[in-house]
Amino acid sequence: MRVAVVGATGMVGEVMLQVLAERNFPITELIPVASERSIGKEINFKNTSYKVVGLAQAVSLRPDIALFSAGGTTSLEWAPKFAEAGTTVIDNSSAWRMDPTKKLIVPEINASLLTSDDKIIANPNCSTIQMVLTLAPLHAQYTIKRVIVSTYQSITGTGVKAVEQLENEYANIKGEMAYHYPIHRNAIPQCDVFEDNGYTKEEMKLVRETQKILNDRNIAVTATAIRIPVVGGHSESVNIEFTSDFKLDEVRSILHNSPGITLQDNPDTLTYPMPIYAQGKDDVFVGRLRRDESQPNSLNMWIVADNLRKGAATNAVQIAEYLLNQSLV
Numbered sequence: 001m002r003v004a005v006v007g008a009t010g011m012v013g014e015v016m017l018q019v020l021a022e023r024n025f026p027i028t029e030l031i032p033v034a035s036e037r038s039i040g041k042e043i044n045f046k047n048t049s050y051k052v053v054g055l056a057q058a059v060s061l062r063p064d065i066a067l068f069s070a071g072g073t074t075s076l077e078w079a080p081k082f083a084e085a086g087t088t089v090i091d092n093s094s095a096w097r098m099d100p101t102k103k104l105i106v107p108e109i110n111a112s113l114l115t116s117d118d119k120i121i122a123n124p125n126c127s128t129i130q131m132v133l134t135l136a137p138l139h140a141q142y143t144i145k146r147v148i149v150s151t152y153q154s155i156t157g158t159g160v161k162a163v164e165q166l167e168n169e170y171a172n173i174k175g176e177m178a179y180h181y182p183i184h185r186n187a188i189p190q191c192d193v194f195e196d197n198g199y200t201k202e203e204m205k206l207v208r209e210t211q212k213i214l215n216d217r218n219i220a221v222t223a224t225a226i227r228i229p230v231v232g233g234h235s236e237s238v239n240i241e242f243t244s245d246f247k248l249d250e251v252r253s254i255l256h257n258s259p260g261i262t263l264q265d266n267p268d269t270l271t272y273p274m275p276i277y278a279q280g281k282d283d284v285f286v287g288r289l290r291r292d293e294s295q296p297n298s299l300n301m302w303i304v305a306d307n308l309r310k311g312a313a314t315n316a317v318q319i320a321e322y323l324l325n326q327s328l329v
């Protein structure tokens with residue numbers, strides 16, 4: 001399998017390479033792709049050195065699969081060019097997610113939608129993936145009416161510049177700012193830019209992508225996305241109102257038996273998910289399950305996942321694995 005990783009030198013691109021190696025994805029030829037300034041750089045993958053190439057050269061090599069994490073502008077321009085060359089693109093940017101002709105995939109939920117005609121497949125936003133993976137089995141059982149989510153997002157979601165800002169602020173060094181404000185000892189109630197309705201793009205991704213992935217526009221979602229000085233992963237406080245009542249033990253059992261989810265939920269032993277323990281792992285961790293005593297048919301929970309792995313790289317590689325296993329590539 002000839003595989004291109006577009007954005008190979010970025011944070012998510014590097015994790016994509018790590019996950020491809022860890023999961024022993026059957027790569028006969030790796031094509032690391034990056035911007036002009038990185039062309040010629042050496043990338044080590046499974047003890048073999050590969051030279052970074054540019055986008056045009058990568059298209060001409062006609063990879064079977066191209067994993068993209070290079071921003072929306074690059075995806076909009078280049079994903080169609082790869083697709084025309086016969087490559088199946090799995091794109092981690094937001095460029096194609098809400099395109100009605102493109103599929104938005106979390107393999108455990110809706111991989112069965114995929115066919116060999118899908119040449120550009122959208123990887124959902126990291127904060128969406130961890131939430132919908134948890135919502136999907138509960139929606140199937142109880143039908144979700146409304147979701148209220150507050151996220152506490154890792155600075156790695158913004159990229160290297162944000163990590164460097166925090167490190168500089170720790171060291172009391174004045175440096176380039178990824179955010180409008182200091183992030184050290186702070187919580188910034190803004191992830192991405194504001195839309196006309198007063199919500200940020202990140203918050204509206206949680207709304208729109210959830211409805212598309214669960215294929216139910218009747219699910220009401222409202223979100224507040226916060227940036228916090230954490231690196232291990234995104235955390236989410238989620239309140240779900242179902243259309244009918246539920247049994248808490250049954251909810252636990254459903255989540256415990258759902259692929260990709262690890263339940264960490266025992267107040268007696270102070271067991272609950274935290275980014276320091278989710279970092280570097282591929283599961284979505286769920287805890288703090290409790291009935292919302294202020295509202296019938298409602299449940300509170302806490303969801304944590306490594307936003308660079310299941311929130312981006314691992315989900316994309318799992319889509320590639322599904323395509324391969326189903327002979328769709």
Ligand code: 2RA
Nearest residue numbers: 125126127153157158
């Ligand atoms: C963030 N989910 O965390 C967005 C993009 N990675 O900033």
